Amino acid sequence: MNMPLKIVKIGNSAGVVLPKEMLLHLDVAVGETLSVTKTPMGIELRAPMTDFDAQIAAAREVMARRKRALRELAK
Numbered sequence: 001m002n003m004p005l006k007i008v009k010i011g012n013s014a015g016v017v018l019p020k021e022m023l024l025h026l027d028v029a030v031g032e033t034l035s036v037t038k039t040p041m042g043i044e045l046r047a048p049m050t051d052f053d054a055q056i057a058a059a060r061e062v063m064a065r066r067k068r069a070l071r072e073l074a075k
Helices: 020-026 050-065 067-074
Strands: 007-010 013-016 035-039 042-046
Touching: 050 067
Parallel strands: none
Antiparallel strands: 007 013, 035 042
């Protein structure tokens, strides 16, 4: 899918309007969050992986609880 997108001014920032077909392809709706990754060719937009987000949240919780033990293991 290759389509030109227009950059529009939104307050002091800029935004890109995504056509309905692209939203359907990404399986997202207005108001949802997209994951943006920088690649050698430009950027990549993806719908966030809910399982990955849950795993990261669990890892952060464990790291916060076991901060001292992890610091010792890192030596």
